[in-house]
Amino acid sequence: MAGHIQDRWYKTETDANGKESRVKTDRYGTGLRYRARYIGPDGTEKSKSFRDGQKRLAEKWLSKTETDMDSGQYVDPKAGRTTFQQYAERWVASHAGEENSGEGAERRLRLHAYPGIGNRPLGSFKPEHIRTWLGELKKAMPNEAHRRVVAATVSAVFNAAVDDELLARNPFKARSVQMPKPGDGAVKPWTAAQVFAVQRALVPRFRAAIDLAGGCGLRQGEVFGVSEDEVDFAGGWLTVSHQLKRLRGRYVFAPPKGGKTRQVPLPMAVADALKAHAEVFPPITVTLPWRTVDGEPRTKRLYFSGAAGLHVRVSYFNDFMWKPALAAAGLIPEPEEGERYASAREHGMHALRHFYASVLLDAGENIKALSRYLGHADAGFTLRTYTHLMPSSELRTRKAVDGLYAGRRNEDHGPQTAHGE
Numbered sequence: 001m002a003g004h005i006q007d008r009w010y011k012t013e014t015d016a017n018g019k020e021s022r023v024k025t026d027r028y029g030t031g032l033r034y035r036a037r038y039i040g041p042d043g044t045e046k047s048k049s050f051r052d053g054q055k056r057l058a059e060k061w062l063s064k065t066e067t068d069m070d071s072g073q074y075v076d077p078k079a080g081r082t083t084f085q086q087y088a089e090r091w092v093a094s095h096a097g098e099e100n101s102g103e104g105a106e107r108r109l110r111l112h113a114y115p116g117i118g119n120r121p122l123g124s125f126k127p128e129h130i131r132t133w134l135g136e137l138k139k140a141m142p143n144e145a146h147r148r149v150v151a152a153t154v155s156a157v158f159n160a161a162v163d164d165e166l167l168a169r170n171p172f173k174a175r176s177v178q179m180p181k182p183g184d185g186a187v188k189p190w191t192a193a194q195v196f197a198v199q200r201a202l203v204p205r206f207r208a209a210i211d212l213a214g215g216c217g218l219r220q221g222e223v224f225g226v227s228e229d230e231v232d233f234a235g236g237w238l239t240v241s242h243q244l245k246r247l248r249g250r251y252v253f254a255p256p257k258g259g260k261t262r263q264v265p266l267p268m269a270v271a272d273a274l275k276a277h278a279e280v281f282p283p284i285t286v287t288l289p290w291r292t293v294d295g296e297p298r299t300k301r302l303y304f305s306g307a308a309g310l311h312v313r314v315s316y317f318n319d320f321m322w323k324p325a326l327a328a329a330g331l332i333p334e335p336e337e338g339e340r341y342a343s344a345r346e347h348g349m350h351a352l353r354h355f356y357a358s359v360l361l362d363a364g365e366n367i368k369a370l371s372r373y374l375g376h377a378d379a380g381f382t383l384r385t386y387t388h389l390m391p392s393s394e395l396r397t398r399k400a401v402d403g404l405y406a407g408r409r410n411e412d413h414g415p416q417t418a419h420g421e
Helices: 055-071 084-093 102-117 127-140 144-163 192-201 204-216 268-280 314-328 350-362 367-374 379-389 393-411 415-420
Strands: 004-007 010-014 020-024 034-039 045-050 237-240 243-247 250-254 262-265 284-289 297-302
Touching (some): 004 055, 102 144, 204 350, 243 314, 250 284, 350 379
Antiparallel strands (some): 034 045, 243 250, 284 297
């Protein structure tokens, strides 16, 4: 790097005899005196100015900049002035992976990161700023597992900024920054009594949703997107080919998570519940964009609808239907007057998928089949998630032997028969 220090208070002039001398400039005594100048990796000139008496500081800064460029740690000073929110919004917009997968990340950043650190320039972040923010997050979000998800999203933004050479290092990587602990990740499925208690507490138009989620393992968006063409009552199968998805306040039809259509056994009890539901609440015709808000329109005949005769608005359902039912079933506390219901992340409708998995595993279903019914891309993920729910070998042994003896007792005609042999 060919850099140098410019002294703005003096300039070099050559007289008629070719003799050079330093003379004061028009800026002498005012403004920042020294300007450290260099050519950046992009071929343009960069600079930073320093006060009078700071020439050695300017030289030190220029030397460090040269070292950073040689070691690959260089960050353009102008790029570092981009605020966290400005960069994070661009990161969300280009979020890789499943279509619309940035929705959750955008919500976490908007609610929990932008208010505290959104306006800070990327280049100014130090570990102390992250520690302070994590402390404030702890006050606002007591649940450590939930905090970890938010913190991981923020850290992912910083990782991307490092990759884009806007930062030299992710401040989350400092040893003094302690990420929230993951907590107990073991799934604790509801009991059948809890499932049916929630179902009874729901308004009638949504009770069959419990049957589909708990009896077929569907996700919430898949439940509220179930259409007439996906249900095969005669064959006993349910095809999950799409879901109802909320995308930045608007709704679309989208492929199921993972993008793959799957078929799930339709138990007779669930089929009967869906038929009874349709008699009281006939399916409605809904047209929504496909995948994105400006996507091609798709029309479906949906089994579930809101009170206004439109598709279910999930946010309204969660706040005004689901959480009151959870409270009535004793799963979350009733709110104080004027307060909202408590966060119920572990008691969302996803809990019904866990219930479904626990029922199938207890009945002896294998992991590969369960993974297929749940729509998991990897059976290993299913195994890691639910392995603790699988019946132990000793439990299977007891059940097998008890079943054998139960059959023998059923064939026995009483004590007198045994004595007569």
